[in-house]
Amino acid sequence: MAPGIASPQTPARRAWRRFRAHRIGFYSLWIFLALFALSLCAEVISNDKPLLARYEGHWYLPIFQNLPETTFGGDFETPTDFLDPFIQQQFAKPGNLAFYPPNRYHYSTINYFAPVPNPAPPGATNLLGTDDRGRDLFARLLYGFRVSVLFALAVTGVCAAFGIFYGALQGYLAGWTDILMERFVEIWNAMPTLYMLIIFSALFSPSVWLLIGLLALFGWMGIAAYVRAEFLRNRTLDYVRAARALGQRNHIIIWRHILPNSLTPVVTLIPFEMAASIAALTSLDFLGLGVPPGTPSLGELLNQGKEGLDAWWISLFTFGVLATTLLLLILIGDALRDALDPRKQIAEVAP
Amino acid sequence: MSLLEVRNLDVFFGARQVVKDVSFSLEAGEKLALVGESGSGKTVTAQSILRLVEGARLAGQINFAGRDVLTMNTPQLRALRGGEVAMIFQEPMSALNPVMSIGAQIMEVLQLHKGLTRSEARAGAIAALERVGVPEAARRIEQFPHQLSGGQRQRAMIAMALACEPKLLIADEPTTALDVSIRLQILELLDQLRAETGMAILIITHDLNLVRRFADRVAVMERGVLVEQGRRETVMEAPQHPYTQRLLASRPQRDVGAVGAGCVLSARELCVDYPVPRPGLSGLFRRNQFRAVDRAQLELAPGETLGIIGESGSGKTSLALALLDLLPSTGEIRIKGEPWRADDAATRRALRRTVQVVFQDPLSSLSPRLSIARIVGEGLEIHEPGLSAEARRERVAQALLDVGLSEDGATAALLERYPHEFSGGQRQRIAIARALVLRPDIVVLDEPTSALDVTIQQQVLQLLGALQRKYGLAYVLVTHDIDVIRAMAHRVIVMKDSQMVESGPLDEILHHAQNPYTRKLIAASLR
Numbered sequence: 001m002a003p004g005i006a007s008p009q010t011p012a013r014r015a016w017r018r019f020r021a022h023r024i025g026f027y028s029l030w031i032f033l034a035l036f037a038l039s040l041c042a043e044v045i046s047n048d049k050p051l052l053a054r055y056e057g058h059w060y061l062p063i064f065q066n067l068p069e070t071t072f073g074g075d076f077e078t079p080t081d082f083l084d085p086f087i088q089q090q091f092a093k094p095g096n097l098a099f100y101p102p103n104r105y106h107y108s109t110i111n112y113f114a115p116v117p118n119p120a121p122p123g124a125t126n127l128l129g130t131d132d133r134g135r136d137l138f139a140r141l142l143y144g145f146r147v148s149v150l151f152a153l154a155v156t157g158v159c160a161a162f163g164i165f166y167g168a169l170q171g172y173l174a175g176w177t178d179i180l181m182e183r184f185v186e187i188w189n190a191m192p193t194l195y196m197l198i199i200f201s202a203l204f205s206p207s208v209w210l211l212i213g214l215l216a217l218f219g220w221m222g223i224a225a226y227v228r229a230e231f232l233r234n235r236t237l238d239y240v241r242a243a244r245a246l247g248q249r250n251h252i253i254i255w256r257h258i259l260p261n262s263l264t265p266v267v268t269l270i271p272f273e274m275a276a277s278i279a280a281l282t283s284l285d286f287l288g289l290g291v292p293p294g295t296p297s298l299g300e301l302l303n304q305g306k307e308g309l310d311a312w313w314i315s316l317f318t319f320g321v322l323a324t325t326l327l328l329l330i331l332i333g334d335a336l337r338d339a340l341d342p343r344k345q346i347a348e349v350a351p
Numbered sequence: 352m353s354l355l356e357v358r359n360l361d362v363f364f365g366a367r368q369v370v371k372d373v374s375f376s377l378e379a380g381e382k383l384a385l386v387g388e389s390g391s392g393k394t395v396t397a398q399s400i401l402r403l404v405e406g407a408r409l410a411g412q413i414n415f416a417g418r419d420v421l422t423m424n425t426p427q428l429r430a431l432r433g434g435e436v437a438m439i440f441q442e443p444m445s446a447l448n449p450v451m452s453i454g455a456q457i458m459e460v461l462q463l464h465k466g467l468t469r470s471e472a473r474a475g476a477i478a479a480l481e482r483v484g485v486p487e488a489a490r491r492i493e494q495f496p497h498q499l500s501g502g503q504r505q506r507a508m509i510a511m512a513l514a515c516e517p518k519l520l521i522a523d524e525p526t527t528a529l530d531v532s533i534r535l536q537i538l539e540l541l542d543q544l545r546a547e548t549g550m551a552i553l554i555i556t557h558d559l560n561l562v563r564r565f566a567d568r569v570a571v572m573e574r575g576v577l578v579e580q581g582r583r584e585t586v587m588e589a590p591q592h593p594y595t596q597r598l599l600a601s602r603p604q605r606d607v608g609a610v611g612a613g614c615v616l617s618a619r620e621l622c623v624d625y626p627v628p629r630p631g632l633s634g635l636f637r638r639n640q641f642r643a644v645d646r647a648q649l650e651l652a653p654g655e656t657l658g659i660i661g662e663s664g665s666g667k668t669s670l671a672l673a674l675l676d677l678l679p680s681t682g683e684i685r686i687k688g689e690p691w692r693a694d695d696a697a698t699r700r701a702l703r704r705t706v707q708v709v710f711q712d713p714l715s716s717l718s719p720r721l722s723i724a725r726i727v728g729e730g731l732e733i734h735e736p737g738l739s740a741e742a743r744r745e746r747v748a749q750a751l752l753d754v755g756l757s758e759d760g761a762t763a764a765l766l767e768r769y770p771h772e773f774s775g776g777q778r779q780r781i782a783i784a785r786a787l788v789l790r791p792d793i794v795v796l797d798e799p800t801s802a803l804d805v806t807i808q809q810q811v812l813q814l815l816g817a818l819q820r821k822y823g824l825a826y827v828l829v830t831h832d833i834d835v836i837r838a839m840a841h842r843v844i845v846m847k848d849s850q851m852v853e854s855g856p857l858d859e860i861l862h863h864a865q866n867p868y869t870r871k872l873i874a875a876s877l878r
Binding site: 010011014237238239241242243244245246247248249256257260261 | 672675677699700703704706707708710711712715716717718719720721722729730733734769771782785789
């Protein structure tokens with residue numbers, strides 16, 4: 001008889017319930033989302049400009065305004081350096097106010113007024129120390145994490161979209177089309193990816209978009225293979241036959257019947273793809289072939305750590321951030337795989 | 352003392368109890384049938400005897416030849432399994448190791464349990480295969496499972512199980528995956544081997560015909576409880592428990608309406624060919640044609656059921672799919688006088704609504720990610736696009752009511768549910784509703800009840816009969832089960848090796864069959 005649960009259980013909701021039952025993966029997802037949300041607000045958390053300032057009766061929003069030093073009684077028209085002891089004195093005067101973010105450095109801020117030579121060890125001024133150019137390590141890590149995750153999302157998104165499209169075409173058309181497209185994938189797979197990336201990075205001026213394009217170019221085959229296999233299986237199932245017997249049009253059969261039932265492996269792969277993209281970006285940055293100089297990047301920090309082993313804090317904290325990120329993603333992926341495992345779904349249905 | 356004595360057996364999976372307080376015993380040389388529908392706990396009970404159920408907690412007592420199985424340590428258990436108690440399974444293809452030859456697998460058992468040398472084991476393996484009636488045993492032992500036919504595979508399984516001369520053989524649905532004509536042979540083989548060796552047989556089955564034919568005693572299980580047991584004649588003739596009575600009454604009853612005049616579907620010279628790769632290197636470039644259906648002829652009147660019966664591989668399903676135009680075919684098919692393969696797509700699509708289909712497996716024939724409303728309503732979206740959403744829901748609800756999905760008529764609550772929330776029988780009803788919502792003239796039923804339990808089978812067949820009388824539907828009923836044919840068909844086509852070997856009215860086929868194959872098929876139906 002029909003089960004006594006009040007609301008209908010969509011397959012997605014059932015999967016979510018199983019995912020939630022997987023405690024480690026569930027908490028990993030929340031921790032990852034929280035970290036990502038924090039990093040999206042990095043400008044408010046770690047910045048060298050006050051969030052809000054009051055100077056001689058006027059209110060300012062220095063984060064959004066470009067204020068020359070003359071505004072606060074300085075001598076030059078240059079943008080204000082709020083770490084300058086003179087500016088800080090100005091704000092210390094009665095009636096003037098400045099609310100600073102929790103960490104007073106932007107990723108690009110060079111602290112010219114640091115009490116110790118660069119790289120500075122962790123201390124009161126720089127929570128996690130500075131890198132070899134005197135930039136705050138915490139700020140670099142925070143922004144670097146954001147760049148990595150956004151980069152991974154973009155690469156994975158492009159890969160998934162193209163991979164699904166390619167795999168769906170292969171699987172649904174089958175026959176010769178499938179064979180030819182599969183041979184192309186095999187040739188493409190055989191290309192020495194890293195070598196190609198190095199050549200392309202040397203040919204073009206480095207930019208994040210170029211890297212996204214390049215990594216996506218060599219990253220979609222895995223997803224396409226899974227989608228192809230699912231399509232090949234699903235197109236022969238009885239519910240697709242039944243839809244054809246109803247006279248349903250091909251594109252609706254693909255869109256409504258086959259595609260939703262073929263996406264399980266894609267969803268499962270996404271966290272792993274993201275982890276792979278982050279690792280790829282980090283290694284390219286480590287080699288100096290990645291993002292343009294100045295962009296906060298975990299790989300570049302790792303390279304600095306390798307160059308100056310005395311500055312242990314650079315290696316240690318960067319490694320910590322990288323390992324945590326990859327671990328969280330893999331734990332999420334693990335839980336997703338369990339949640340979407342068709343055998344477990346069947347086990348739950350069976351009496 | 353009995354050979355096997357199970358006393359107050361409980362089996363738990365976590366907090367869930369799947370077997371409750373089951374007690375039975377088995378004497379040497381006796382044949383006991385454990386009968387029940389899927390989920391009744393009969394397989395778990397049987398596997399508990401060898402403690403094969405993983406992750407289960409067993410309570411109670413299992414005594415085999417005076418020893419308590421539940422307190423045995425691992426070496427004792429290993430000696431028991433395969434040595435004194437052997438087991439054969441339903442699907443011989445998955446129970447045999449596909450990368451080992453048949454001989455190697457039988458030899459392994461002999462070497463393990465009897466400590467024979469390689470050459471002795473080889474001779475033993477050949478003898479074992481000969482004993483179960485596999486021809487050319489010396490050659491067969493080099494072959495791999497995929498090279499044997501289904502019946503031979505099951506024989507090889509039995510040979511493997513019997514190689515060590517067990518005292519008890521547990522046979523879990525040993526004939527379900529086999530064709531009807533082979534089923535009988537396997538049962539006769541088991542009986543003959545029992546007579547020779549004096550072993551006891553515990554057979555697990557849902558097939559009452561088999562019980563009638565084979566067992567000395569019967570134990571009936573329902574939802575983990577052993578509700579009735581006794582001598583076969585007693586249980587079969589005078590069942591005490593209501594569940595047993597229901598089970599015995601579940602044989603499909605014939606209740607069919609009169610055939611109308613005219614012809615809704617006709618096929619002439621219908622052939623279906625599959626391309627198969629040629630053997631050897633030339634297979635890379637050239638393909639041979641395998642003819643799955645050879646020049647089939649048929650006609651179908653309104654309100655008539657045409658049964659197509661045959662064993663697996665006989666081409667009956669290909670014929671059904673060709674009638675639906677889901678498989679490319681040659682020859683002529685006319686639907687109410689109109690040729691199926693009309694040139695313009697619009698006519699073809701319009702014709703689609705007159706021919707609908709119900710498949711065998713209700714799990715795979717419903718898209719798992721669509722709600723019932725969308726599954727059943729899909730045909731209306733296509734063929735009656737003018738229908739408003741309200742009207743469509745109304746029609747879907749009416750179709751669900753027609754197929755008896757809910758007793759109280761409250762179908763509205765079911766519309767937003769998903770296939771996995773229903774049982775197998777209910778899912779099959781939904782599949783029938785999807786076919787019916789378009790008010791077709793012809794429904795092709797491809798093994799509509801073979802994936803269902805016997806009591807559900809009967810209900811679904813009754814429903815199909817009632818719907819036929821109500822709407823004057825014509826059925827093309829494809830099945831391997833002669834009981835289903837008996838209950839439903841007006842006329843019958845018998846297929847073998849892609850050919851229609853015989854066709855005619857039901858009574859004529861049942862009682863005056865001309866073709867020897869037909870007679871064999873009817874005789875083998877274990878009645």
